[in-house]
Amino acid sequence: MTVQAMLRWVLALCLVASLSACGGSTGGAGSADRTQSLEAFTPQQIFERGEFELERGRNDDAAWFFSEIERLYPYSSWARRALIMQAYSYHIGQDYPNSRSAAQRYIDFYPAEEDAAYAQYLLALSYYDQIDEVGRDQGLTFQALQALRGVIERYPDSQYADSAILKFDLAFDHLAGKEMEIGRYYLRRDHFTAAINRFRVVVEDFQTTTHTAEALHRLVEAYLSLGLTDEAQTAGAILGFNYQSTVWYEDSFSLLTGRGLEPRVRGDNWLASIYRQSVKGEWL
Structure with missing residues (x-):
């Protein structure tokens, strides 16, 4: 441990001891006493205590100490640092609404600061990390996409841009998965x-x-069930042009040839327009 790290650790321990001496804890065993005033302590000391609580895994207590800096020293550089740490503390504690609120305040108050990109990223994660399965309501997914786009467009050169792009693609895929489901x-219920x-x-x-490949195959199935052979053949043609090596094309080819049909563009419908875009390289 470096001398600087040791000094920071001692400062945090001193603050813990000082606060403990002020009175008993009201938050249960191991919780910070939030009834005591922190006005006698410097913002750095309170910040150190917040970091100390984070290291012990007490994320909610850490967020509270960081919020006290924002309250007691609102115009200091420590308040700016504490605000982003609030958002982080709440996030790792999975308190997503409060994380989102702190991150948004940072973006509103300090849009030109270096950590604004991270605040925007935490804001996006507060939605993204709740996307856990296809069957859930998709409102969070749309909000995650919007917030991730904010990272990509507003902070393209930040260290969070690449991760935001990856998560954007995954969230986009998630929405498509919902449509497929x-x-x-x-x-399955013949509502073709x-x-x-x-x-x-x-x-x-x-x-x-x-x-996309499965969606085209399902279109072949649905159109054949309705007797719309032109559309079914055209969907098969698009599938063959773009995904010929997939099992979805093999299945569609079997369905079509089993009825004496073949994948080919037939008629002038929306699928024919998609096929023309495919040939011109304007699709996918």
Whole structure:
């Protein structure tokens, strides 16, 4: 441990001892006593205590100490540092609403500071980290995409931009997965028109995701079930042009040839337009 680190550790311990001497804890065993005033301590000392609580895994207590700096020394450089640490403390404690609130305040108050990019990234993570399964409501996914786009567009040269791009792609794929889940649900129940509407959204709006090949295959299935052979053949042609080596194309090819059909562009429909874009390299 360096001399500087040792001094910081001693300062934190001194603050702990000082606060403990002021009165008993009201927050339960191991919790900080939030009834005591911190006005007698410098912002650096309070900041050290916040870091001390973080190291012990007491994220909520750490956030409270950082918030006290913001309250007691609102115009100091320590308040700016403490605010981003608040957002971080709340986030690792999975208190996403408070993390989001602190991060947004940082962005509003200090948009030109170096940590503004990290604040925007934490804001995005406060939505993104709650996306855990396809079946959940997609409102969080849309909000995550918007916040991640903020990182990518506003802070393209920051160290968080690459991670934001990756997470944006994953969240985008997540939305496509939701459309596929609903489409398959309708398809299993022979609600073919409703299923087609969902698969069409994936093909038109989520072309770059991992779900596009299956969406085209499901369109072949749904259109054949409705007797719309032109659309089914055209969907198969798009699938063959872009994903010929996939199992989805093999299945679609078998379905079509089993009915004496083949993957080819037929008619003048929305799928024919997609195929023309594919040939010109304007799709995917």
